[in-house]
Amino acid sequence: MKPVLLPPNPVQHFYRGGDRIAALRGIVPETDRQPEEWLGATVTRFGDPVTGLAVTADGDVLRDLVAAAPRAWVGEGAGSSASDVGVLVKLLDARQRLPVHVHPERGFAAAHLDCPYGKTEAWYVLETEPDCAFYVGWRERVDRDELDRRRDAQDSEWMLDHLNRVVAHEGMGVLVPAGTAHAIDGGIFVMEVQEPTDFSILLEWSVTTSTRDQSHLDLGFDTVMPAVSTAALGPEELAALVRPAGEGAPRGTTRSVLPAAADPYFRLRTAAAGAAFEAGFAVVLVTEGEGALTADDGTAVAVRGGEAYAVPHAFGAWRASGDATVLVAGPGAGWPATLRSGGVR
Structure with a gap:
């Protein structure tokens, strides 16, 4: 069973962007509000049964392929459903600042959204304009009633001023635990990996085309605000969430x-x-060069810069060959057992 080519899958959204995705993936954007591409997605946008789903070059919906042969795609053990691959991968290319928002953790999602996943996420910076930044976690503890008032007043200045500002650099990795308030400056282009959901609580909607009624997961703010951490994220804790830009992997290494x-x-x-790479489901983005994904049995798929692939578990252990440089995303260590064991909270 070979990796399958994933044609471009741009997603229309409430914020502007997408030109760098288009350049990488070799397409012409239809609008200036296609700032995301969902790569290898078997889940959809919240409240929408279709948007986001990946379709292969042969026209098959990846979710259906996985559901029809889950062992071939993800190996032994079942996720939350037959089509669960344990991860959602995106390209995110914002040309305006994203709003201050929060994603719920697993306990909240299980209790209120009938889902075992929350939405911890992470960003890897592909490109950035000078002095653009991420905003991650409160610099000091905030009063919950005050936060409610600032949210209702749509006081963007207050929210941003109370968040940690982390200047983006190409090659940097940033983890955003569920519950953490965050935002992203326009001008940053990232590969985003996250738990496979689309759960977002908007504290700030006035800078987007979204509305207050679309900002609380259809649960109401009284219900969702307890999912928003008001604790301070101190310097040491923040540093643990940031992996500074490093050198590329030497030849033959990951x-x-x-x-x-x-x-x-x-x-x-x-x-x-x-x-x-070991056997397992993966989403592969070829950032530059040409080469192949070659399984231990000699089966090979030619690849080149700008292409994306979904790699099934049944492809076996494999390696990148030729001059191709790749980014490889997959589910977390111990998945899917961690969904049931409580190993991740």
């Missing part, structure tokens, strides 16, 4: 580009030619 704390949720590794 390198994690995310902080170690991301490993239970998902993994994202960069690799140069000759690097080996």
Whole structure:
């Protein structure tokens, strides 16, 4: 069973962007509000049964392929459903600042959204304009009633001023635990990996085309605000969420580009030619060069820069060959057992 080519899958959204995705993937954007591409997605946008689903070059919906042969795609053990691959991968290319928002953790999602996944996520910076930044976690504890008032007043200045500002650099990895308030400046282009959901609580909707009624997961703010942490994220805790930009992987090796704390949720590794990967579901983005994904049995799929592939478990252990440089995303260590064992909270 070979990796399948994933044609471009741009997603229309409430914020502007998408030109760098289009350039990488070799397409012409239809609008200036296609700032995301969902790569290898078997889940959809919240409240929408279709948007986001990946379709292969042969026209098959990837979710249906996985559901029809889950062992071939993800190996032994079942996720939350037959089509669950344990991870959602996106390209995110914002040309305006994203709103201050929060994603719920697993306990809240299980209790209120009938889902075992929350939405811890991470970003790997592909490109950035000078002095653009991520905003991650409150610099000091905030009063919950005050936060409610600032949210209702749509006081963007207050929210941003109370968040930690982390200047983006190409090659940097940033982990955002569920419950953490965050935002992203326009001008940053990232590969995003996350738990496979689309659960977002908007504290700030006025800078987008979204509305207050679309900002609380259809649950009401009284219900969702307890999912928003008001605790301070201090310097040491923040540093543990950031992996500084590093050198590319030497030939024949792989390198994690995310902080170690991301490993239970998902993994994202960069690799140069000759690097080996274990069997397992993966989404592969070829960032540059040409080469092949070659299984241990000699089966090979030719690849080139700008292409994306979904790799099934049944492809077996494999390696990148030729001059291709790839980013390889997959579910977290111990998945899917961690969904049932409580190993990740």
